[in-house]
Amino acid sequence: MSALTGGFTDPAIQSAQGFRILMQAMAHPGTIHDLALAAPPAPLGRAAGTVLLLLADPTTPVHLAAPAPDLAEWLRFHAGCPLSDAETATLALGRWSDLQPLDRFPVGLPDYPDRSATLIVELDRLENDGPRLTGPGIKDHARLSLPETAAFRANHARAPMGLDFILTCGDQLACLPRSTIVEDC
């Protein structure tokens, strides 16, 4: 597949529809949504590719946790985003193990906690089971198959500073903002 294909076919409408799903996911942490409007080069899933096209542009440095020449070329063409190291990234993409250690990413400033990175984490499995989630956006509690809990607990402990996570698996995604409390079950 060429780097020229797989982007939005109708950017204004598709990015509006895609963002609406992403916003619902961020507003309801732990809920799983389908989002597959773009087709990035394999092995990246369509949900992760769509999120990148929704959020990345020339003003957002993107960090790729593992080398991915096809994806880098695809992003440069469709999003025009600069690729950066972890320390200056606005968005980061990778598998959970490749993104470690997490303390490389900007977590915002005490007076500007929004200046933090959003991490797009590709997982092999995304289901509503496992650790228990509570907090803003969650009515009672939710469950989500997270790769671990310690890192997310440490991230929440730093709130309002911290990282926000978009967890993707194939055509599906769920969000885990810093405001969410994660407990082992």
Add this chain to the structure above:
Amino acid sequence: MSDYNFAYLDEQTKRMIRRAILKALAIPGYQVPFASREMPMPYGWGTGGVQLTAACLVPEDRLKVIDQGADDTTNAVSIRKFFQRTAGVDVTTDTTEATLIQTRHRIPETPLTQGQILVYQVPIPEPLRFLEPRETETRKMHELEEYGLMHVKLYEDIARHGQIATSYDYPVKVEGRYVMDPSPIPKFDNPKLSDSPAIQLFGAGREQRIYALPPYTQVVSLDFEDHPFDPSKADHDCDLCGASASYLDEVITDDQGGRMFVCSDTDYCTTRTGMGHRGRLAEDAA
């Protein structure tokens, strides 16, 4: 439709606003700076709300716009027409039918449901601004959770008037962390902010700030143990539909001291009237 890009704004601008919305949802009550654009309407007419609505709209949306509860006032009509023209979306005045509601200074009486989005137009997003004019200082106060000054202001109200006299723009605390300005909604509406199933987004165009309340977020109006928060309203029933629990506007009807009280939420009042409810002056109005 017209020759505008979908929902007027260019894609780069919408992406910038959308990134700010996601950060705002991740940090409930915190004001995220954004690069507010000039809109084809003056500041003070809802440019912040309009930019949020533009960034959130999808073609399938049914949009409702209210101004002080009314669907038929100038601000509401012009914003509704703006999005009909630039986004081609359907519009409605029915709160239950709407998927996205842009509001100026009211929360609809009809309870919102999950999936709905409520966009507020905000003139001054900083709750501490009239106590401390310097942005550098108020930002530091939020950082340190230094909110004592706000309680001093409420206390001074009590010392001077015997009660907390702030009746709109009443400060709230979000999830025990950020003190937030709920926009100039009457304090009667404050309880509806908390634990709402809808997503609530706040946009201040001139002040270039976006903040948000995700659904089911705890929002507490500031008060004192011996002066608890009181979401008061005029002590009347609606004169058109007889509602006893809706927020009322007082309308002067003559120069002899005649007056009537009517629901500020026109959709709520019309719906109730349609269901056969009648108030004290319903015949006169018909």
